[in-house]
Amino acid sequence: MSAATSPSESRVSARIGAISESATLAVDAKAKALKAAGRPVIGFGAGEPDFPTPGYIVDAAVEACRTPKYHRYTPAGGLPELKAAIAEKTLRDSGYEVDASQVLVTNGGKQAIYEAFAAILDPGDEVIVPAPYWTTYPESIRLAGGVPVEVVADETTGYRVSVEQLEAARTERTKVVLFVSPSNPTGAVYSEADTEAIGRWAVEHGLWVLTDEIYEHLVYGDAKFTSMPAVVPELRDKCIVVNGVAKTYAMTGWRVGWIVGPKDVVKAATNLQSHATSNVANVSQAAALAAISGNLDAVAEMRTAFDRRRKTIVRMLNDIDGVFCPEPEGAFYAYPSVKELLGREIRGKRPQTSVELAALILDEAEVAVVPGEAFGTPGYLRLSYALGDDDLVEGVSRLQKLLGEAKA
Template identity: 45%
Template sequence: MKLAKRIKKLEPSVTLAATAKVRKLKAEGHNVIGLTVGEPDFTTPDNIEEAAIEAIKSGKVSFYTAAGGTPELKEAIIQVTKRDYGLDLEPNQVIVTSGAKFALYTLFQTILDPGDEVIIPVPYWVSYGEQVKLAEGVPVLVETKLENEYKITVEQLEEALTDRTQAILLNSPSNPTGMIYTEDELRAIGEWAVEKDILIISDDIYARLVYNGKHAPYMASLSDEIAKQTIIINGVSKTFAMTGWRIGYAIGNAEIIKGMASIVSQSTSNPTAVSQAAALEALLGDQSTVREMRIAFEERLNTIYPKIAALPGFKLKKPQGAFYLFPNIKGAMELGGYDNVTTWVNDLLEQEHVALVTGEGFGAPENVRMSYSSSMEDLEEAVVRIRRFIENSQK
């Protein structure tokens, strides 16, 4: 049976693969601590669930909606964007999609021709490069350094620039590092992109999950010129504990949004109607549960970070947002005689039943990603097991 070449070139998602392995082991009765999943461990807030139930009972969500989202949800996105970014939008600058991941997919399909390039800082979220490849584009991966908090500079962008460069993709706070670009850093990149006429893709999905008094500036808020050059990607999954509802959105240039809507209309059609009703309540309804979840993540980060940083052979800086730690474990691997991070991760899972995600899928073969969207009890027990694994591997 023939398969298309694009399928053969795709790399599987290391995060989804790791999560599937955890579920399998748990189903077999193993006491596994899974720190792999990129989602809150909270259930969706009650007010959002109740809004969805009411929408079902009313019969309003039994039918197709507009492919690019209901007018009500688009208006809510416009209101929230005005509040958070200071931007005045028209409905034709907004599209609602089946998750922020699909917003990115349709964006790349809209803006890239074969051979066009997208600059992506390393480490990166696992799907960025693969989605560029699916659009027959070329991901241009630019290495960043722990010493610079894994943030790309204008000088690096200038070196990566070619006549095929179409866009640069930024994610702040970052998955997997949790680091945040400052306003000055974003402004320098934004002004460079405006000067070079390069599209800025700003993945803001974690922007409200920021801790310890930090602030995540929005690229699109810095100037009118930068805003016109920026496509915002966002959604309700992370902030509102709604990963299963699959609602994301994109904001920006009306022509690009129209192109994305054309792809949506010929692929998925509209996002699930009941999920759109739930997202409407998420954006405009009571926000107290959102604040409670953010505070819980902050407490976990502040408790677990020093314990992870103290592990033999681990090196990292304290994240400022999202809910991941991304330590460099080169020293720990050397202590145990390992030369491959994936083997180290697999042995940790087999021997101590702690599941992390290999950094190889993020372009960082000396790192692991661990999510702290788990209970404090599990996080502290995971540290005990990881330390024991490191110590035993030296014997």
């Protein structure tokens, strides 16, 4: 065997080989496979609404299928009419005024995040990443040559980091701070005052901010969404906003996201996309245009359902001895601490990590949850409450029964 085919050498590049599988998608896939095999698994893993895409959006897509101009290549950066609508929507919903030339339409939020980091990071640049974090953020940073630097917040602060924590993590290599509110996986929402304080700290130190606003319309109670560049206009030349239609309009499968940012960065990211994927599917872009140009009535209905489920899941989780779940203020996730359960005996086993506990829950209760290790904070579980009310109650009831058996 030649050296070129030695089994000791990886056939996959180190850069790609270092990428971890998306833990949330992996849990969802396993739950669906078990259900297909006949097991009554209830999945809390997937971060997607259980509602269908609103009918008027589907109708727009059907019409686009019949329109010959959408059967051809279109500009790599997005349909001009969609880019203009995104600029209008950004002003309407965020109070942040931008031009269509500052918009890039992407294949979902994940591509937007990667391309944004790729456009501004050089090898070795550091990105401050508040944890718990969504699984894709650090992987996108590493793929772009950057170094994620985690700043951990826990349940005692409602999973919100402070300016003091961010400052402690800042070094001469720091280039970007990631800001996510409402948050996946915790549902944390930063107040306007805290959002402004973090933005002004970034301006003071000449840092970029990448802010993910995908859950902007899913806030509850007294919580309020705040767009950082709207309250800190001095930041706009070093701020990239990532957003999309997936969560707000129940369009996860349509794959339409976008970047809003400085023109030179958007142009660079557009150049990258022109070689990576070219234009986003035109039918999906037409659907997204209908979504963001319409009213928010369907969104309001979904938010009402999510709010009801939010209250139910938090109450039921906090009824379990050894579990503490702060009330999420946004998105559709609960992120309970299960640290007090680790090491306790449950049906003959003593899970030492939240990975082991999640595996035990799937095996014994047939409930799929995502362990906190996937989000950079062991000792927690993430449960999406974007599923039907009956399944939610049944699933958490199974957790109550199983975890209620925990013994010292």
